[in-house]
Amino acid sequence: MIKTTIIIFVLFFLAFCGFVVYDLTTAKRRKEVYRVKSSATAYLLLLPSVVLAFLFIMLPILYSLGYAFTDYYLLDPDNIKFILFDNFKELFEEISEKGMLYNAIKNTATFVIGVVPLQIILALLLDLFVNRPGFGSKIFKVCFFAPVVISLSVTAFLWQQILAPGEGGLLNSMLSVFGVPPHDWLRDPNTAMPCIIVLSAWQGCGYQMLIFLSGLSNIRKDLYEASSLDGANWWNKFWLVTWPGLRSTFVYILITVFIGACRIMTQPMLMTGYQEHTVTLSYYMYQVGYKDYWVGTSTAVALLMTIFIGGITLIQRRAFREK
């Protein structure tokens, strides 16, 4: 592995040198002046970040591309063989046999389909709700934002208590007032994922609300006044003034929430453990690669996931592009 790393580094260095030579030879034509001293300082200043970025950002990406086609076993790093598409074949077999990976895909899809609309619509509604002058709306804003401040692991433990089975759980004890029998929310395959969706939206939507608010503040106030003069009602104003003004914010939020949702892992990991009904793609990757040491299989999943997320992101951008 160290040998490969050095080879990759030398290749990168040569490519960079090529660019440098190209820049130097075309400098005259582009009327650009390079001074030796200033260039040397620039290289020195860039050196630490380039080394770190190479090691911890570029290399992992390249290796995850490469490992996906090998049988890399973490405890046996000196014996890596290229097995071409065998990893992917294995993965597709696992999907068709409805194994763990099938569940992971199913649960991740459920989560994404549930949480993306829920969180964004909630954030949009909350933001329209608090976007008015007055003391009350300020207090409400703070309340809606409060869950964002809590870290993921704290949220997971807190909600584990809330959703605890038996009479002692907060939710069960509240529902028992209405005569609903206690329910084991996180172990029932039908309610576990919905619970995780709700708590994720509960925690996340305050953050998106603030981003929407900063988008709202960029909309010119005179547009509302003008539309009022034209007799527009609340819905007209929203559809003709607010929505077009929020469009770019919306696309940004859609993409970030979507990518975040695809990566979900901490909540199921801490709240239920590695279970068929809550395992997600990232969790599967972690389990296979880190706990079971099959880095090859794990990076193959990562590669498919990266391609999928990248593709959907491109489609979303295209679909919501400014017209």
Next chain:
Amino acid sequence: MDNNIKNMPNFRPNKAPARKTVREIIYHVVGIVISLAFILPILYMLATSTKSEAIYAEGVGTIKMFLPDFANIGVAFDNYKNVLIDYDIWKYALNSFIYAAVVIVLNILINGLAGYAMAKLTFPGKKLLSFLIIFLIVVPVETSIIPLYSIVKVMLGLKKQMSVIGVILPAAISIFNIFLFMQFFQNIPKEYEEAARMDGANTLGVFFKVIMPLSKPILATVAVFCFIGVWNDYLWPSMILPAANDGSWPLTPIQTALIAITSTPNITTGQVMASLVITSIPIFVIYVAAQKYIVQGFGTSGLKM
């Protein structure tokens, strides 16, 4: 003007203000109900952290769940003292603070210098680097955590002391922060630098004496986001750091330690909640104190998509 309004057919004196008050009341009632949905779990956490197991069990299913137990304030004190001292939370919190401080300093130095070189200096190969920066921001990197782990494992050999470096160094580089610095430095007028250079300052002197003092807002934004990131990071430290069972000073940060603490046998619900509250306090303080910079941070990140 007044006459005009009174002559209009729809004018009804007194009716409009009344309707407005009703609307205000409805607005606030609805707001309170929604707010409760958001803060009840947090109130539950705060309230439970003050209770002994018996009082907690007594309050289950009633409104008392959300109210702190003021009658036995000593219990609250005991809960917090227990988790802080007996369960060593203060050590883990201190670890987190140290990690955060080192990461903030390294992050600002490394990425700030790179941003400065990219923004203010000309050198051959600059175009390639700016292309790489944009490219790496767009590519989703998070899926490469397993390869990152295997690289760090091979590089550092995962000795106990070395693993600390494995926690800090990957957090010290952030392409996005280089980008933020670059954007910010580009808008600083050239005259400042030229004046300093006339006085005989070299590039590093210009960076530390002229650029840095002018860049306080962006420094604060980066520092705040670094702190939140390090404090809340749970997965990476739990992978890279060994568990300390031999009684020596632990290396784990607070989020990772929470798992071990909350799953200790015999720990009471009150103590679990107290540890959760303690973990949340620094982030809460940061959000309140640095609100301006946080909004600024995602303002800039939102614009550049």
